[in-house]
Amino acid sequence: MTAAPIDFYFDYSSPAGYVASTRIDAIAATYGRDVNWRPVLLGPIFKVTGAAPLLGVPLKGKYAKHDFMRTARLNGVEMRFPSSFPFSSVAAARAHYWLSDRDRRAAVRFTQAVLHAVWVDDRDISAISTVLAIAGQLGHDEAELEAALSSQAVKDRLKSEVDAAMERGVFGSPYVIVDDEPFWGADRLGQIEKWLQTGGW
Amino acid sequence: MTAAPIDFYFDYSSPAGYVASTRIDAIAATYGRDVNWRPVLLGPIFKVTGAAPLLGVPLKGKYAKHDFMRTARLNGVEMRFPSSFPFSSVAAARAHYWLSDRDRRAAVRFTQAVLHAVWVDDRDISAISTVLAIAGQLGHDEAELEAALSSQAVKDRLKSEVDAAMERGVFGSPYVIVDDEPFWGADRLGQIEKWLQTGGW
Known part of the structure; x- marks a missing residue:
């Protein structure tokens, strides 16, 4: 038997979200749980909560970056800080849900590849071309995905996920x-x- | 031989500061270190960093309170959330430095008693009378302390500690x-x- 899956909300641009992404599946699997990967956008969430992006806060931002890297080193998590930060994760998040509605596991593999591209290989995933290339390498149809990313249905899909997340109390990643x-x-x-x-x- | 002491900055009104206060001396002692207890005021610090008091932030504030209590339970830390919160810790912090300039260890014992009064016994330490009573129970002269708390020298002493803390990058507790x-x-x-x-x- 399987117990209910756990929900994993994160923003691709969140360093702590990346760290958690490297371990959440293994932790859940140990206890027979599946994981619902749910990318969200901190931008609209912070507008509601009034929170400031962590790394931009005086004193705290500088510390936080140091702390993320120190903690990653301690835990053996491979991590490089992106040369361009902060960055938009809208295209990646939309692609995730479009893929997920077709094949949930493929969407997770795509998202793990995107996170690795940002946080290890320092690739710019704010560019749609990068997102398409990653999807293409995993065997997805780039032209079809590109069309989907500009469709209103896919935009609305992500927006409703972010709204639903906030209704559940999600305020960070x-x-x-x-x-x-x-x-x-x-x-x-x-x-x-x-x-x-x-x-x- | 003794290595340099470690610096422990906190605000009496910080739940996480209280939790740390219950363990910091034991952790330091294990490695032959002493601890400099340095109460600060998050109010003036947050003015500089633009940070909002955690528990007042939409969504995050409610979660944070739940998280503090859950974490305290897990770690066996005795903790009750004060019925009046947030509260001013100015009197306690001034008293700490006044005592500390006379007897550093006595000041730590006083501060531990104040933290216990707030976070276990739900006493209102924003009232000078509470601070004086706690000091009195530890054998300090309440009248002398009361006079000190309203002196410009003691006010300046705390202010310079808070300023120095910010110069070292202290932005939280x-x-x-x-x-x-x-x-x-x-x-x-x-x-x-x-x-x-x-x-x-």
């Missing part, structure tokens, strides 16, 4: 929901594991 | 500096321990 219990931040992966194991405390 | 390496948040106690043990990675 990563944000994981396990059986209605929310966990924010890559720092909570240990607690997520414990929650999956014990059912809460 | 807790903020710990180990041999020039900064760590923000109770979530970093594990990394602090690792840094003390290894000298960095």
Whole structure:
């Protein structure tokens, strides 16, 4: 039997979201869970919460970048800070949902490749051409995806995902929901594991 | 031989600062280090960084309170959320430095008692009378302390500590500096321990 999947919300442009993405599937699988990968956009979310992008905050932003890299090193996560930051993740997120509606697992593989392209290979995924190239390498039809990315239906699909995420309380990245219990931040992966194991405390 | 002490910056009104305060001395002592307890005020610091008090942020604030209590439970830290929050910690912080200039260890004991009063016994430390009572119970002269709290010298003492903290990059609570390496948040106690043990990675 399989228990309900856990929801994994993240923005491709979030360093902590990337870190969590490298471990979330393995953590969930240990406890027989599947993961719903749900890319969102922090831009419209921060407009509602009034939050400022972390790395732009005086004092805190400089520390945060240092902390992300130090934590990645400690945990053996391969990570390079993108030379262009912040960047738009709209094209990647739209592509994810378009693929996901056809083949959920293929969408996850695509998204993992996009995250690796940004956070290891320093590729510019704000460019649609990069997103198309990554999809093409995985065997998807680039022309079909390109047409989809400019369609209103695909734009609306992402927007409704972001709206639904905010209704569930998602205010940052990563944000994981396990059986209605929310966990924010890559720092909570240990607690997520414990929650999956014990059912809460 | 003794290595340099580590600096522990916190605001009495910070839940994460309280959590860190319950463990920082033991962590430091394991590696032969002393701790400089340095209360600061997040109010003037947030004015500079433009940060909003965490618990007032839409969505995030509600989550953060839940997360603090959940994390405290997991780690066996006794903690009750104060019925009046946020609150001013000016009197307590001024009292700390006044005491510290006379007897550094007595100041730490006073500050630990104040933190326990807020975060376990739900006492209102924004009231000078509470601060005086706690100091009195520890054998300090309440009348002398009361006079000190309204003196310009003691006000200036705290202000210069807060200014100096900001110059070192302190933007939140807790903020710990180990041999020039900064760590923000109770979530970093594990990394602090690792840094003390290894000298960095």
